[in-house]
Structure formats: C-alpha cells, structure tokens
Amino acid sequence: MSHTPSPFNTPLTIGPTTVNSRVMLAPMAGVTDVVFRKIVRRYAPESLICTEMISSNGMVYSKRRDARILDKNEQDNPIAYQLAASRIDVLKQAADWIVEDKNPDTIDLNMGCPVKKITGNFEGCALMKDLDHAHQLISSLVAHVDKPVTVKFRLGWDNESKNYKEFGQMAESAGAKMVTMHTRTRAQGYKPGVDWDALGVLKQAVNIPVIANGDILTVEDAFHVMTTYGVDGVMIGRGAQGKPWIIGDIDNALKHGSPQAERPLQEKLAICLEHATAHCEYRGEEIGIKEMRGHLPFYVKGFPGASTFRGQLTQVSSLQQVEELLAMILEESEKRNLAVAV
Numbered sequence: 112m113s114h115t116p117s118p119f120n121t122p123l124t125i126g127p128t129t130v131n132s133r134v135m136l137a138p139m140a141g142v143t144d145v146v147f148r149k150i151v152r153r154y155a156p157e158s159l160i161c162t163e164m165i166s167s168n169g170m171v172y173s174k175r176r177d178a179r180i181l182d183k184n185e186q187d188n189p190i191a192y193q194l195a196a197s198r199i200d201v202l203k204q205a206a207d208w209i210v211e212d213k214n215p216d217t218i219d220l221n222m223g224c225p226v227k228k229i230t231g232n233f234e235g236c237a238l239m240k241d242l243d244h245a246h247q248l249i250s251s252l253v254a255h256v257d258k259p260v261t262v263k264f265r266l267g268w269d270n271e272s273k274n275y276k277e278f279g280q281m282a283e284s285a286g287a288k289m290v291t292m293h294t295r296t297r298a299q300g301y302k303p304g305v306d307w308d309a310l311g312v313l314k315q316a317v318n319i320p321v322i323a324n325g326d327i328l329t330v331e332d333a334f335h336v337m338t339t340y341g342v343d344g345v346m347i348g349r350g351a352q353g354k355p356w357i358i359g360d361i362d363n364a365l366k367h368g369s370p371q372a373e374r375p376l377q378e379k380l381a382i383c384l385e386h387a388t389a390h391c392e393y394r395g396e397e398i399g400i401k402e403m404r405g406h407l408p409f410y411v412k413g414f415p416g417a418s419t420f421r422g423q424l425t426q427v428s429s430l431q432q433v434e435e436l437l438a439m440i441l442e443e444s445e446k447r448n449l450a451v452a453v
C-alpha cells in the first residue's frame with residue numbers, strides 16, 4: 112500500500128530552528144509547569160512545548176535565576192520559554208539567564224495576557240496599544256539573544272482596536288521568527304466567540320509562520336484552521352487541561368491520518384494519579400495537593416457519574432484521598448456501563 116506524505120508531517124521552521132511538529136502546548140500560568148510538561152512530552156516528543164509566563168521583572172528584581180517556574184526536565188526540548196516584559200534592559204537580563212541556564216529552543220514574548228496586574232505594568236496585551244514600544248522590545252531581544260524570538264498576541268485590545276494585522280507585520284519587521292495569535296481581543300478575555308477568520312488575514316499579511324490559538328480542541332479543529340486559513344500550526348491550551356495526551360494525539364493524527372481512539376477511563380484516571388503523585392513529589396504533599404485541586408476536576412470532566420465527585424476533588428487534602436476518589440469514580444462508571452449493558 113502506498114502512503115501519500117501528509118502535509119502536516121513537514122517540519123516547521125522557526126528561523127534557524129526546526130521543529131518536527133505543528134501542534135504545540137500553549138503557555139498556561141499555573142498549569143504548564145515542569146511536572147505537567149513531562150507528561151505532555153511523553154505523548155508529544157516532537158512538539159514545541161511552552162513554559163508558563165515568566166515575569167522578567169520578577170526574575171531580575173529578585174535576582175533569582177533559580178526560581179521554580181524556570182525548572183526544566185532533561186528531556187524537555189523543544190521548549191519555548193515565555194517572558195513577559197516591558198523594560199528592554201530587564202528583558203535582556205532575564206533572557207540571558209534563561210539562554211545560559213536552560214537551553215530554550217525559542218523565546219516567546221507575551222503580548223496577549225489580558226490580566227490587569229500584567230497590563231497595568233504595561234506588559235502582555237497592553238503592548239498591542241504601543242507598536243513602537245513592542246517593536247523596540249522585540250528587536251532589542253532579537254539582536255541580543257542567539258535564539259529565535261517569537262511573539263504571542265491577541266486580535267487587539269478591544270473590538271474597536273483590532274490591530275492584529277499591523278501587529279503581526281510589526282513583529283515580523285522587528286525580527287520575530289513566528290507569531291501565535293489567540294483569536295480573541297483582550298476585552299473578550301476567554302468568553303465564547305473566537306474569530307478564526309482573522310487567522311487567514313494575518314497569514315496573508317506576514318511571511319513568518321503563523322500559529323492558530325483559541326478553542327482548538329480536536330484534530331478536526333486543527334485540520335480545519337490549517338487547511339482553511341493556511342496557518343502553519345496550532346497551539347492548544349485549555350484543551351490540554353486534564354488531557355496531557357491531547358497534543359501528541361492530535362500531532363499523530365495530523366501526521367499519520369489515524370486518530371487515536373478515545374482513551375479508556377481507566378487509563379485517563381491512571382494518568383491523573385500519576386500527575387498528582389509527581390506533583391506532590393515535586394512540591395511536597397501539603398502544597399502539592401492544594402495545587403492539584405485546580406487540575407483534578409479536568410481529568411474527570413464528562414464521565415458518567417463523575418460530577419458528584421468533582422466537588423470532592425477540589426477539596427482533597429492527601430494523595431491517598433485522590434487515589435480513593437479516582438477508584439470510586441472508576442467503580443461508579445463501571446456500574447453505570449453495566450447497567451446500560453443489561
């Protein structure tokens with residue numbers, strides 16, 4: 112049987128760097144930490160995986176180049192370290208430390224974060240309101256580091272000021288080697304209503320790779336945005352919460368044309384427990400378990416009978432309790448399946 116090579120199987124070129132995947136993990140503060148990334152990586156060995164947003168100010172003013180947020184697994188390449196910054200000197204210092212200590216494949220600049228604490232500091236999406244300053248930040252970093260610089264942004268500040276096309280062109284002219292667009296405005300936050308059509312406009316306007324982001328949840332979504340708008344890849348955020356296998360599954364399906372069958376509940380719950388155990392080992396059980404409360408409910412979304420347990424998962428106080436609750440969910444689900452079968 113002859114196989115036609117998949118157009119999704121070609122490497123993505125980010126300046127001098129090549130990545131053998133067009134499916135990426137989005138940066139998510141409080142989610143894409145070193146523990147989560149290790150599990151994602153097992154399923155997606157070739158994907159570009161992004162850290163949480165790292166505050167350049169935080170690093171430089173505290174003189175900390177060993178903060179936990181910077182931790183990296185040995186097998187954690189290709190990796191993008193994402194920085195938030197507004198001051199050029201501070202950005203350069205933070206980037207120097209990361210390049211020296213972490214060997215990132217790319218450095219991503221956050222120009223899309225809508226959170227007031229960030230925009231109030233003239234970082235994140237606030238930079239979409241000052242293209243000159245954004246240009247200076249990007250071009251200064253490009254001239255300073257020997258790594259491809261990429262930029263992640265939104266459609267614009269609000270509905271009245273959607274300037275993503277000009278912003279993408281500005282980023283390219285400043286030397287960015289790839290742009291990722293979350294297809295919402297800052298004012299939209301995370302409300303429903305992405306504008307994927309804008310991806311086509313941006314793709315036509317620049318000559319660097321354009322990565323689609325926003326509500327891409329399935330292989331069909333990824334296929335749709337890549338074929339309809341010609342974008343070069345997809346970045347998945349919330350779709351990976353409680354589904355660390357999804358980046359790899361979508362990548363495989365795009366490359367080889369055979370979608371991964373829905374994973375059995377037992378396997379999903381085993382991965383959930385693995386995540387909780389590894390997180391508790393990393394942070395110590397007392398803190399680790401509190402932090403896991405935000406992750407656990409995502410793993411049991413949509414399972415028959417799980418809703419009654421979801422609330423309990425947000426209040427767990429030990430790893431043993433997690434294990435017991437997951438076992439109860441599995442048992443409940445099996446009982447229901449049996450009832451349906453009979």
Ligand SMILES: Cc1cc2nc3c(=O)[nH]c(=O)nc-3n(C[C@H](O)[C@H](O)[C@H](O)COP(=O)(O)O)c2cc1C
Nearest residue numbers: 137138139140163164221293325326327347348349
């Ligand atoms: C909990 C959470 C944390 C996030 N943190 C970051 C961040 O640190 N940097 C960033 O650029 N975007 C961040 N985002 C935005 C995502 O990267 C992504 O742009 C957004 O969620 C839309 O993609 P999605 O629909 O695939 O989730 C965050 C989103 C969520 C839900």
